[in-house]
Amino acid sequence: xxxxxxxxxxxxxxxxxxxxxxxxxxxxxxxxxxxxxxxxxxxxxxxxxxxxxxxxxxxxxxxxxxxxxxxxxxxxxxxxxxxxxxxxxxxxxxxxxxxxxxxxxxxxxxxxxxxxxxxxxxxxxxxxxxxxxxxxxxxxxxxxxxxxxxxxxxxxxxxxxxxxxxxxxxxxxxxxxxxxxxxxxxxxxxxxxxxxxxxxxxxxxxxxxxxxxxxxxxxxxxxxxxxxxxxxxxxxxxxxxxxxxxx
Numbered sequence: 001x002x003x004x005x006x007x008x009x010x011x012x013x014x015x016x017x018x019x020x021x022x023x024x025x026x027x028x029x030x031x032x033x034x035x036x037x038x039x040x041x042x043x044x045x046x047x048x049x050x051x052x053x054x055x056x057x058x059x060x061x062x063x064x065x066x067x068x069x070x071x072x073x074x075x076x077x078x079x080x081x082x083x084x085x086x087x088x089x090x091x092x093x094x095x096x097x098x099x100x101x102x103x104x105x106x107x108x109x110x111x112x113x114x115x116x117x118x119x120x121x122x123x124x125x126x127x128x129x130x131x132x133x134x135x136x137x138x139x140x141x142x143x144x145x146x147x148x149x150x151x152x153x154x155x156x157x158x159x160x161x162x163x164x165x166x167x168x169x170x171x172x173x174x175x176x177x178x179x180x181x182x183x184x185x186x187x188x189x190x191x192x193x194x195x196x197x198x199x200x201x202x203x204x205x206x207x208x209x210x211x212x213x214x215x216x217x218x219x220x221x222x223x224x225x226x227x228x229x230x231x232x233x234x235x236x237x238x239x240x241x242x243x244x245x246x247x
Contacts, residue, residue: 014118016070020095023126028066032095039089058160103127145199176200194223210242
């Protein structure tokens with residue numbers, strides 16, 4: 001952890017200019033989803049309080065040249081006696097793509113201290129295929145689905161208002177489709193499969209594609225162990241909306 005007492009009453013992060021390159025081809029990667037967080041811990045009279053705060057603006061992605069910018073950010077430290085002795089644990093900047101590639105850079109210790117002293121920083125993120133087990137991929141989809149609904153991947157604050165945008169919705173749908181394509185239904189993962197199908201149905205509903213929403217919810221109903229009829233009302237509602245649209 002890095003003490004930031006020398007920074008006065010605020011934590012200042014540099015403006016980050018980054019480029020994302022494919023590790024194998026060394027070519028720029030367009031449409032990589034960028035995320036950056038800072039982990040801080042503040043000592044208070046009630047004990048240590050930790051936070052993970054997003055640094056990147058909502059919906060940050062690379063352009064055609066694979067580049068992105070994260071503006072400078074100021075984070076106010078709690079005033080004494082509510083807070084004293086604030087420390088930065090780490091800063092991470094990551095990139096991931098719809099075809100399951102990813103990479104990132106993490107700053108800790110002396111590198112973090114030097115990083116925080118800069119007004120601007122340039123960095124390169126190399127991405128490569130991410131190997132995930134079925135359980136890890138399923139967990140990733142839960143995080144992605146939660147973000148689309150709530151604007152949060154985890155404990156980052158503040159949440160993104162409205163959740164995912166149109167691009168991110170398509171991204172989430174594609175990720176769910178990849179899971180279903182790359183994993184066969186077995187007894188062991190039948191519950192995971194039904195959950196992914198149900199989530200995919202709701203994502204298609206959000207997109208306004210009621211036919212695919214109905215299709216996936218029906219598949220989920222067939223695989224659901226617990227109270228499959230709970231999906232009936234949602235399917236019927238979507239069927240009514242589809243009929244109204246077709247009139």
